[in-house]
Amino acid sequence: MKHFYYICWYIADEDKDTFRGNVTGVLKMKYVVEQMQASGVSPAIVSLAQQRKKGFSCSIKKALHGEVPLIYLAGFNGMGAFGRVLNNMIKLVELFFLLVFRVRSTDKIVLYHNYPQTRFVAFIKPLLRAEVIIEVEELYGYSPTEDKPWVEKEIKAVKRMDAFICVNEGMPRQLGLQEGKYVVNYGAGVIPVRTAPRKTDGKIHVVYAGTIEGEKKGAATAVEAAKYLPDNYMMHIIGFGGEEHIRRLCQRIDEINKSLNRPAVIYDGCLGGKELDAYLFSCHIGLSSNVMRTNFANNSFPSKVITYMCHDLSVVLGYAEAFYDVPMSEGWTFYNDFTPKMIAEAIMFARVVPEGYYHGRIEKMNQELRQFFSETYKRYHKRHCS
Numbered sequence: 134m135k136h137f138y139y140i141c142w143y144i145a146d147e148d149k150d151t152f153r154g155n156v157t158g159v160l161k162m163k164y165v166v167e168q169m170q171a172s173g174v175s176p177a178i179v180s181l182a183q184q185r186k187k188g189f190s191c192s193i194k195k196a197l198h199g200e201v202p203l204i205y206l207a208g209f210n211g212m213g214a215f216g217r218v219l220n221n222m223i224k225l226v227e228l229f230f231l232l233v234f235r236v237r238s239t240d241k242i243v244l245y246h247n248y249p250q251t252r253f254v255a256f257i258k259p260l261l262r263a264e265v266i267i268e269v270e271e272l273y274g275y276s277p278t279e280d281k282p283w284v285e286k287e288i289k290a291v292k293r294m295d296a297f298i299c300v301n302e303g304m305p306r307q308l309g310l311q312e313g314k315y316v317v318n319y320g321a322g323v324i325p326v327r328t329a330p331r332k333t334d335g336k337i338h339v340v341y342a343g344t345i346e347g348e349k350k351g352a353a354t355a356v357e358a359a360k361y362l363p364d365n366y367m368m369h370i371i372g373f374g375g376e377e378h379i380r381r382l383c384q385r386i387d388e389i390n391k392s393l394n395r396p397a398v399i400y401d402g403c404l405g406g407k408e409l410d411a412y413l414f415s416c417h418i419g420l421s422s423n424v425m426r427t428n429f430a431n432n433s434f435p436s437k438v439i440t441y442m443c444h445d446l447s448v449v450l451g452y453a454e455a456f457y458d459v460p461m462s463e464g465w466t467f468y469n470d471f472t473p474k475m476i477a478e479a480i481m482f483a484r485v486v487p488e489g490y491y492h493g494r495i496e497k498m499n500q501e502l503r504q505f506f507s508e509t510y511k512r513y514h515k516r517h518c519s
Contacts, residue, residue, distance in 0.1 A: 141245035164321035172503035255290035272432040303455025316505035320439030329411040345374030351423035359398035361477035368398040413444035425451030442491035
């Protein structure tokens with residue numbers, strides 16, 4: 134059987150207590166697998182996810198729903214920096230043998246971009262019989278705070294691949310990609326069935342959903358923006374993060390609510406699955422308030438925005454050239470200055486969109502990704518069979 138081998142950090146639902154990974158990233162990976170299947174492609178997943186238990190772990194082979202092969206590569210957990218290097222070496226060795234000796238010329242490799250693994254695949258690419266599609270969710274050398282000195286090496290490694298899934302409209306221009314060799318996909322366009330009505334208590338409910346951390350500062354900035362919203366707005370924060378970051382966030386929430394003498398902002402914990410769907414459906418506006426430094430913004434995309442669109446939320450986010458004047462952004466509200474006051478003004482300017490407002494654009498994006506997989510397979514298959 135011919136496969137699209139998907140090299141990523143996939144974690145099956147039943148294995149989430151065994152392996153650790155980025156929740157948002159795993160959701161996108163599951164979406165990509167679903168789009169492969171919908172396009173008629175047969176995916177085989179090779180996961181680089183790390184086991185939670187300490188010490189060495191052997192590779193694990195299984196099948197999702199009895200039909201999609203899934204391999205968790207062997208690895209090592211523990212011993213600090215040395216352990217991380219050892220873990221990476223173990224996985225790269227196993228990945229080398231799989232890509233060089235197992236993957237055939239009629240197969241395709243889809244690589245979820247991460248700097249070390251992409252440089253490794255670029256290095257061994259002359260030995261590969263299959264062509265490589267790289268899924269670039271972010272150029273990591275363009276961080277929220279500064280450009281890394283190795284960003285040009287990262288770009289060079291990415292450009293060595295044969296086809297590209299880009300996370301926004303600006304990335305193909307940044308990389309100088311040839312038309313027909315790439316598709317733009319902003320995020321996991323999974324539209325759930327509505328499970329809850331919008332709140333009707335007379336308030337406009339704004340939600341920030343995402344990681345609570347100190348570098349991108351999205352959650353902390355959303356909390357500060359609540360100070361500048363009128364009484365008929367309520368800011369909600371949901372998401373996961375380190376204990377210390379959450380403690381500081383909740384402390385600041387208490388301070389703001391006391392200073393305003395009203396509940397203006399609330400942290401409702403980390404939600405998932407149907408509970409998250411119902412929560413988002415009950416709100417009116419979805420906020421992305423991460424740092425929007427130019428190079429970082431133009432070479433990444435806040436995946437939460439697509440989640441908001443799928444749940445019928447109006448979208449408020451920072452301006453970036455790469456996703457401003459494109460069909461997907463019709464109806465979004467942008468702020469130009471990364472300050473709580475300007476973000477609050479953008480929130481107040483945003484209109485509440487009707488249910489289903491964004492669905493046509495989401496479905497079109499999904500269809501374009503399925504078509505990309507299908508045409509890529511047909512093109513390569515025709516070449517190998519001619």
